[in-house]
Amino acid sequence: QVQLVQSGAEVKKPGASVKVSCKASGYTFTSYGISWVRQAPGQGLEWMGWISAYNGNTNYAQKLQGRVTMTTDTSTSTAYMELRSLRSDDTAVYYCARSIPGGNGMDVWGQGTTVTVSS
Amino acid sequence: DIQMTQSPSSLSASVGDRVTITCRASQSISSYLNWYQQKPGKAPKLLIYAASSLQSGVPSRFSGSGSGTDFTLTISSLQPEDFATYYCQQSYSTRFTFGPGTKVDIK
Secondary structure, three states: OOEEEEEOEEEEEEOOOEEEEEEEEEEOHHHHHHHEEEEEEOOOOOEEEEEEEOOOEEOHHEEEEEOEEEEEEEOOOOEEEEEEOOHHHEEEEEEEEEOOHOOOOOOEOOEEEEEEEOO | OOEEEOOOOEEOOOOOOEEEEEEEEOOOOOOOOOEEOOOOOOEEEEEEEEEOOOOOOOOOEEEEEEEEEEEEEOOOOHHHHHEEEEHHHHOOOOOEEEEOOOOEEEO
């Protein structure tokens, strides 16, 4: 079945970096993009960015530009999201999601990865 | 960036009620509007894409309408499993944005 499986929870100190992985299975990886979405405790959904698994093109949210990098490894059907210079307000659950071409939504989601930033 | 607003921010309803949630974009987004349902501790689930197309497997009591800047999600007869938070999301811009969410709880 189509699924996205994310890496495990992380605890980081302020100023550190975190890299979350998202392994896809059950579909042709390069036929879809991957979006990353985060959710701070008790808050709404925040779109972080998108990467094309076909050619690696990216679009990032303005507020994260310069701190976030999204990559893919087509040999293992895995997407990665790295966030640098972590702050306490980066504490959130991070989701990867398969993006349907043409802007038709995100139809398959990973289980979420909790990233806690604390000194 | 395109800003999305939703109203109401929360509502209380009973099983069997008809529920309507509104989403507004800060500029025209044509029909590039998607709706998601999220339950506590779970990942969001795509309900409606392209403003009015029902995602496969989603019950027909969910429907979407609208274009341009104003959109609506309707649940025709609220079921116990529909108590959740609902988000709209625009995909017109290359930088997607979500609305703040509407929490639907039991009256």
